[in-house]
């Protein structure tokens with residue numbers, strides 16, 4: 124059976140648009156429902172301390188939605204820096220996956236992976252607690268095989284490869300120069316028994332090339348470009364377009 128990489132739709136930018144008025148639309152849970160019906164196998168949110176987009180209540184509302192029997196098997200992935208507030212929110216909803224990201228509170232967006240050895244003891248403690256509460260734990264890392272090995276040592280289940288640099292190289296016609304590093308990092312993670320996720324600035328143009336070059340990616344989380352595409356094509360057609368790429372990539376690799 125062909126393993127198709129799962130699409131987890133990041134709803135940060137739906138929430139960002141909603142927050143511009145004291146209104147309830149575009150609806151975060153509503154967009155989640157459309158995305159899932161169109162073939163998304165997960166929903167991702169990244170609640171930031173300033174609640175610039177995803178609010179704490181969005182996390183609670185999505186957890187309640189995805190607990191419904193009709194969404195059995197759809198994964199909830201919460202990303203963020205392991206602050207006390209973030210960990211308290213995660214403990215409330217106990218998502219399927221927590222992706223720990225080394226972002227400062229005022230960071231405009233995520234733009235680097237963990238230096239795991241520098242934070243080894245704290246990551247070990249946090250990861251052990253999250254796993255005790257039943258969440259799979261993924262660490263956001265750069266395309267560095269050493270970080271893949273370090274992730275195993277602190278108890279992570281997966282790594283998420285930060286694909287921002289891939290996007291920029293792709294835009295400059297240099298994808299071939301950078302993809303070997305992602306392949307090596309993915310292979311190192313798989314050799315450690317870790318799952319491999321990927322995300323940040325993936326889009327309809329660069330996704331296929333990444334999956335062709337990098338083996339064993341279990342999940343891609345995509346939000347910014349996907350939301351922009353949905354403004355043009357609608358959420359249903361957009362998710363179907365991304366899922367089609369994932370399906371074609373899996374069949375080509377089989």
Ligand SMILES: CC(=O)[C@@H](O)[C@H](O)COP(=O)(O)O
Nearest residue numbers: 135169202224232233322323
């Ligand atoms: C970790 C990562 O690359 C994304 O998950 C992150 O959610 C992007 O955050 P913004 O949507 O706030 O840019």
Ligand SMILES: NCC(=O)COP(=O)(O)O
Nearest residue numbers: 322323324344345346347
């Ligand atoms: N982890 C990546 C993610 O959830 C979405 O990143 P982006 O597609 O908004 O850049």
